[in-house]
Amino acid sequence: MGLLRNITRQVADDAKTVATQPVRTAREWRHTVEQVRRGELPPSEVLKVVAGTAGALVVVLLLLFPIYWILMAALSGSGASLYTSSSFQLLPEQPTLQPFVWVIGDLIVPSYQVAVGIPLTDLAFVVDTPEVTFLDASAHGVDRPSDFKHFLWNSITVAIPTVIIAMCLIIPASYALSRKEFLFRRKVLFAYVLLTQVGGGLGVALLIGMYAIYVQFGINDSKLALAVYYAATAVPFNTWLLKTYMDGIPVSYEEAAVVDGAPPWRVVTEVILPMSAAGLTTIFIFIFLTGWTEFVVAQTLLGTDNYTLPVGLYALVEEYSIPWARFSAFALTFATPIMLVYLFAQRYIEGGLSFSGMEG
Structure with a gap:
């Protein structure tokens, strides 16, 4: 139990950190700007940090570009950009989620029976729950979803x-x-x-x-x-x-x-x-x-x-x-x-x- 409590606490701390990260970042930058204005921090140090961050961001974007390419191929509906660079566009002209609908398929909660008993009595009966459809693939032009x-x-x-x-x-x-x-x-x-x-x-x-x-x-x-x-x-x-x-x-x-x-x-x-x-x-x-x-x-x-x-x-x-x-x-x-x-x-x-x- 101690291990589970420790993991749960760490997961909650991480979720809180992610949620509050934009606020902390804005606060830190505002504090940095005030330090530069007061002369407490040389502008050259700030420029070094900005240049290093920009360089790291460029490297990350280059590493993530193949994933972006695949995403654009999926959103384009044809996927032609995967086998010819001339068909690649930063943003597809007519983006569609139909390939993802084909992957996910129909999202349906099937109907099932629930036995219900009345307390302090011998009465009991069966209730059929309704079938709930969250995503109908056929409504998006998908006749045969994937497995x-x-x-x-x-x-x-x-x-x-x-x-x-x-x-x-x-x-x-x-x-x-x-x-x-x-x-x-x-x-x-x-x-x-x-x-x-x-x-x-x-x-x-x-x-x-x-x-x-x-x-x-x-x-x-x-x-x-x-x-x-x-x-x-x-x-x-x-x-x-x-x-x-x-x-x-x-x-x-x-x-x-x-x-x-x-x-x-x-x-x-x-x-x-x-x-x-x-x-x-x-x-x-x-x-x-x-x-x-x-x-x-x-x-x-x-x-x-x-x-x-x-x-x-x-x-x-x-x-x-x-x-x-x-x-x-x-x-x-x-x-x-x-x-x-x-x-x-x-x-x-x-x-x-x-x-x-x-x-x-």
């Missing part, structure tokens, strides 16, 4: 078990490697480092053997089996990362908790894990994105009904003969949650990669 929601559900049901399985292995392993002395500990650490460095190279070779084994046991089209594979590949690097982060937490905190009578499980859940929030958030994001964005293994193992979002995006090329506007809208819709996660969790990732559980 985005189906692919989305498949990705969620792969990514969440991946996170659960991997975290159940990584957290105890990281704590044991960081705090406990046991037989072959150094060799286990060496094996983790070895798997971290050569895992990518072995992945292609192991994929062939793994596919043969999965087919032999009849689980090659199982999302849970795919999640187990993702979790296994995520364990070495993320265990080493979290273990290194826990190494920065002073042992004195644990000793103080033990002196106060806390059992070992409370030491871990109320001392180590709350102080490892940044590291836990970092590995959570890395593991989740493994299950969310991986393509090669998912395409190899899964059948059409279990395609995840990356495989579904690739399938558009074959099924619809490269509809670039729809392809762009699908890609942007798929990538938007990832971009939001990185923007929101940037501070936590930086803290988790600092290899220290102490702030300051």
Whole structure:
């Protein structure tokens, strides 16, 4: 509970910071202008800051330009600007959201039955709730929406078990490697480092053997089996990362908790894990994105009904003969949650990669 309260408090603080950032920025600039007028701050220092900010903004805009290009291709309705620069325009002449409507499809809350009972009586009856339509794709000229929601559900049901399985292995392993002395500990650490460095190279070779084994046991089209594979590949690097982060937490905190009578499980859940929030958030994001964005293994193992979002995006090329506007809208819709996660969790990732559980 302490860890959840800490995460909730940090999320609330981040939301408040984002909401009040424009006001704080305007206040800081007004204060800077007053300092320049009073002669307390040289104008050259302000110009340096402005020039540096402008330069950084130009670099960011250049890095984001491909995303802007794809967005304009989706809004144009034809997507012609993706394969010819002569068709590119800063703003499309007749922008349309039809490709995004095609991606999202019909947003309908279906009708369902609710059993209602009257208190202190034996009376009960069934009520049919009305069907609610938030978005009717046919009203926007879309006759056959995409299977985005189906692919989305498949990705969620792969990514969440991946996170659960991997975290159940990584957290105890990281704590044991960081705090406990046991037989072959150094060799286990060496094996983790070895798997971290050569895992990518072995992945292609192991994929062939793994596919043969999965087919032999009849689980090659199982999302849970795919999640187990993702979790296994995520364990070495993320265990080493979290273990290194826990190494920065002073042992004195644990000793103080033990002196106060806390059992070992409370030491871990109320001392180590709350102080490892940044590291836990970092590995959570890395593991989740493994299950969310991986393509090669998912395409190899899964059948059409279990395609995840990356495989579904690739399938558009074959099924619809490269509809670039729809392809762009699908890609942007798929990538938007990832971009939001990185923007929101940037501070936590930086803290988790600092290899220290102490702030300051």
